[in-house]
Amino acid sequence: VYRLGLHNHHEGEDELLWPPLLSRVDLEADIVLRMQAQHQRIAATLSRLDTALPAWEATAGADERDTLVAALSEHRAVLLEHLDDEEATLLPLAAKHITEQEWACLGDHLVHNTPKPILFTLFGAVLEDANPAERATVLSGLPAPVRVIWHVIGRPRYARHIRRVRG
Template identity: 60%
Template structure:
């Protein structure tokens, strides 16, 4: 039997898009955060594993609500679209298998915090996200329009009540924060309107601030590391390019260095020495990046910052171009120094909380 909701309140299916946005973000960040954790850092492993457990509770309960309340109703009311609903069920099984795998791998990582356990969990998180995003994209594109035609708002909203009943009360604010973090003001207002008044008050007075603080602590290191890594990559590529330029066309390249005079003729071979130096410096940075040695790269970048700083001082001492000294070499020294500080900061041990 086909039933549509043309005479009843249509469901607010966009709420699912808001929920999915949080799932996409957290599944991506969890993989990055786990992969960026230093071997042996058990405290960090416990923190991330706890957040992973919260995320999986939310995702698991969200899917159980659909399995119990949405798919059976739709299958009883659709004909040609039944294949879409059945595909959703099959995708849920794949996601459930990936969730079971993550829970299986999280325990050993928390106990040992070693690199092999970390890498296994990071790989499983990447596989989980691939399966999850495939499902979320399909659901938004093909299932939500069917739900709008065949379900009432009350039937759709029953998922929220199911979620609240089956989720530990201590996790509700955390998971609400995950959902609302990237919501627009209009989406946030619509979502909160469906909550009881006391829950809205608690969220506005305590929950939003608590979530923001928790996420800053949870994500600060990986964001710091990513900025430092990006600066290091740009620096390595740039310095290697300058080195090649000094090897291929030394005299023309040297004119932009900032000194008032340069050797010419056979004496210009000295410029090739600078080219080799710069090329080797850039390749050293890129080699450490390729091996994922972020902490070692941080210390190397701090050491390498002395090179452009020394170039700047040399130009100023010999009456060269002050604009080039500060604008090129000084700026390069600052970028290299910032990259090193960010990478070292991201890798340093975190103080224990009492």
């Protein structure tokens, strides 16, 4: 779920956000290029996880565990660096140079490329991490039928998923 969500999010940015931004900025192009490089670094950490996880699952050995933990730690560090940088530098840049319609295309890309049950999990995680004001803003931005689907199907499904994950 996490990996697919991250992949679809980055793919949307790579295809729908970087090209228009690069065509509209001059001195700030370094921000976009840095974001692209960070996506590549994140992808590299995921590739290391692709190797480390099966090795640990096969043996549950201490060396494999340590390799997996190191890969997870590296992935987390690279991802957090990117997310912090994205929030501090990219979002203000996008606010100046990307239209609301272009921004909406990013969300559409995620929705159209993610299976609906996985969308419930991703959406639930976003709402769980949001403060009450952010949650209200996100939910109010949804069409009424989608809000109903979230409350009737999505929220209970997310709650069951989280209970299974967290024990």
